[in-house]
Amino acid sequence: xxxxxxxxxxxxxxxxxxxxxxxxxxxxxxxxxxxxxxxxxxxxxxxxxxxx
Amino acid sequence: xxxxxxxxxxxxxxxxxxxxxxxxxxxxxxxxxxxxxxxxxxxxxxxxxxxxxxxxxxxxxxxxxxxxxxxxxxxxxxxxxxxxxxxxxxxxxxxxxxxxxxxxxxxxxxxxxxxxxxxxxxxxxxxxxxxxxxxxxxxxxxxxxxxxxxxxxxxxxxxxxxxxxxxxxxxxxxxxxxxxxxxxxxxxxxxxxxxxxxxxxxxxxxxxxxxxxxxxxxxxxxxxxxxxxxxxxxxxxxxxxxxxxxxxxxxxxxxxxxxxxxxxxxxxxxxxxxxxxxxxxxxxxxxxxxxxxxxxxxxxxxxxxxxxxxxxxxxxxxxxxxxxxxxxxxxxxxxxxxxxxxxxxxxxxxxxxxxxxxxxxxxxxxxxxxxxxxxxxxxxxxxxxxxxxxxxxxxxxxxxxxxxxxxxxxxxxxxxxxxxxxxxxxxxxxxxxxxxxxxxxxxxxxxxxxxxxxxxxxxxxxxxxxxxxxxxxxxxxxxxxxxxxxxxxxxxxxxxxxxxxxxxxxxxxxxxxxxxxxxxxxxxxxxxxxxxxxxxxxxxxxxxxx
Numbered sequence: 001x002x003x004x005x006x007x008x009x010x011x012x013x014x015x016x017x018x019x020x021x022x023x024x025x026x027x028x029x030x031x032x033x034x035x036x037x038x039x040x041x042x043x044x045x046x047x048x049x050x051x052x
Numbered sequence: 053x054x055x056x057x058x059x060x061x062x063x064x065x066x067x068x069x070x071x072x073x074x075x076x077x078x079x080x081x082x083x084x085x086x087x088x089x090x091x092x093x094x095x096x097x098x099x100x101x102x103x104x105x106x107x108x109x110x111x112x113x114x115x116x117x118x119x120x121x122x123x124x125x126x127x128x129x130x131x132x133x134x135x136x137x138x139x140x141x142x143x144x145x146x147x148x149x150x151x152x153x154x155x156x157x158x159x160x161x162x163x164x165x166x167x168x169x170x171x172x173x174x175x176x177x178x179x180x181x182x183x184x185x186x187x188x189x190x191x192x193x194x195x196x197x198x199x200x201x202x203x204x205x206x207x208x209x210x211x212x213x214x215x216x217x218x219x220x221x222x223x224x225x226x227x228x229x230x231x232x233x234x235x236x237x238x239x240x241x242x243x244x245x246x247x248x249x250x251x252x253x254x255x256x257x258x259x260x261x262x263x264x265x266x267x268x269x270x271x272x273x274x275x276x277x278x279x280x281x282x283x284x285x286x287x288x289x290x291x292x293x294x295x296x297x298x299x300x301x302x303x304x305x306x307x308x309x310x311x312x313x314x315x316x317x318x319x320x321x322x323x324x325x326x327x328x329x330x331x332x333x334x335x336x337x338x339x340x341x342x343x344x345x346x347x348x349x350x351x352x353x354x355x356x357x358x359x360x361x362x363x364x365x366x367x368x369x370x371x372x373x374x375x376x377x378x379x380x381x382x383x384x385x386x387x388x389x390x391x392x393x394x395x396x397x398x399x400x401x402x403x404x405x406x407x408x409x410x411x412x413x414x415x416x417x418x419x420x421x422x423x424x425x426x427x428x429x430x431x432x433x434x435x436x437x438x439x440x441x442x443x444x445x446x447x448x449x450x451x452x453x454x455x456x457x458x459x460x461x462x463x464x465x466x467x468x469x470x471x472x473x474x475x476x477x478x479x480x481x482x483x484x485x486x487x488x489x490x491x492x493x494x495x496x497x498x499x500x501x502x503x504x505x506x507x508x509x510x511x512x513x514x515x516x517x518x519x520x521x522x523x524x525x526x527x528x529x530x531x532x533x534x535x536x537x538x539x540x541x542x543x544x545x546x547x548x549x550x551x552x553x554x555x556x557x558x559x560x561x562x563x564x565x566x567x568x569x570x571x572x573x574x575x576x577x578x579x580x581x582x583x584x585x586x587x588x589x590x591x592x593x594x595x596x597x598x
Contacts, residue, residue, distance in 0.1 A: 004082040019126035
């Protein structure tokens with residue numbers, strides 16, 4: 001892997017890790033929960049279509 | 053080489069860090085950017101991006117006790133970081149009705165890609181179904197890495213990088229016009245005219261449909277007509293002299309200063325005296341005319357002076373105004389190339405009774421079509437110009453006080469110009485830096501004359517033009533640049549006094565010897581605010597070696 005790509009992944013990993021550690025978000029909002037459920041449903045549907 | 057639009061799965065690879073896919077996805081993105089191409093994200097996919105990345109982060113970190121809420125927060129932060137150097141591709145109305153398809157999001161991507169020409173962009177995706185359906189529009193990271201090529205050539209003028217910089221504001225303004233529907237003289241026109249007035253430091257700005265129409269309107273407002281001599285430079289684009297002829301007046305060419313390429317004020321005075329005295333021995337005048345309705349030189353009256361700020365450098369206005377005042381003539385500044393330049397502390401466009409500029413796309417401040425503007429501090433002239441712009445309109449729409457033309461700038465172009473005006477001062481600074489770098493390197497190349505900027509002047513650097521020793525050397529240099537995929541252009545290969553259109557003026561080539569000589573030797577290098585040091589080093593190295 002090139003130095004550039006490695007740097008990109010590393011910097012994103014740092015942001016991700018810090019955000020996870022510092023996250024004060026205790027739960028999803030109702031809207032986020034609805035969307036996440038819809039998103040999961042969409043993924044399930046895509047999987048089904050892929051298996052057909 | 054091509055731009056890349058990122059499918060959501062690629063964004064998930066890189067932002068969640070899932071292995072092994074993150075490696076090749078990150079590699080493809082970096083190689084695309086490193087080769088000077090653009091990586092795009094589709095605004096229509098924002099929600100899918102955040103939930104997909106959140107879900108993946110959650111799956112990968114579930115054992116560590118992080119909740120879905122923690123993961124969503126982290127996903128948003130990672131995406132914000134990831135987006136900083138990417139370009140946003142707006143979702144358009146036509147990309148909405150995709151519900152009849154099995155894969156609406158995939159169809160949206162493909163529809164968005166179809167806006168670009170010649171497959172200059174592909175969707176970077178791991179979706180094999182979408183790839184099988186649209187092989188010409190899609191590419192997998194591994195396939196893209198196999199195709200990576202070298203960097204593309206230098207651009208003569210780079211409007212793409214500029215557009216990338218202003219895209220969000222530009223799209224907002226253009227859409228605003230689409231929604232308010234006032235396509236002619238909409239609110240953008242007033243806003244632009246106020247912005248330009250303030251930028252130039254002039255009381256009145258009148259926008260119009262092109263730089264050529266600006267010149268035409270200025271001469272109309274000055275009352276130029278048949279029998280009038282308008283003194284101008286022969287070393288410029290034809291529009292400057294064309295408008296004189298269109299009004300039935302006669303262009304009287306005044307040769308240029310060999311260092312600045314602008315009208316020579318000393319020769320201007322001699323030319324005015326020659327017209328006054330009907331004496332072509334004093335200065336070359338339009339010859340005896342054999343056809344057309346134009347009067348001969350012997351019956352011309354000095355009408356107006358029309359200097360050009362060539363390549364962005366203002367002409368010598370103190371000297372020109374001294375001559376103009378002595379003979380009671382008005383001066384109209386052709387600032388088509390010089391908006392953003394300075395002359396003794398004043399802005400180009402505001403250096404004469406009327407200043408005219410052009411918003412042709414390649415100009416320092418360019419629209420996405422034709423456009424122009426006039427500047428004046430004179431209340432009466434401003435009033436007249438506003439009337440001339442709309443068919444000589446008087447007190448109301450169907451009252452015509454004078455003969456005018458239809459020369460309004462449209463709201464859409466004004467919207468574009470407003471977006472560009474916001475960054476224009478910075479762009480002028482960048483042009484100064486680029487010109488400084490050229491000068492620093494090319495000054496040491498023997499036989500080349502760099503642009504001359506007198507004390508108290510700054511140029512807008514519409515062009516960076518060099519004089520070669522002779523035509524053969526110029527050809528050699530241009531050919532060397534061409535071989536390395538570096539464009540160069542000759543402005544202007546034929547002076548106006550030698551154009552067929554003006555053959556009726558019967559000028560001889562030797563009448564304007566400096567212009568004639570410059571036309572044989574001049575050439576311009578790439579010049580724009582986004583020219584990198586590396587690109588300039590490539591260009592200069594090629595010139596030095598040749």
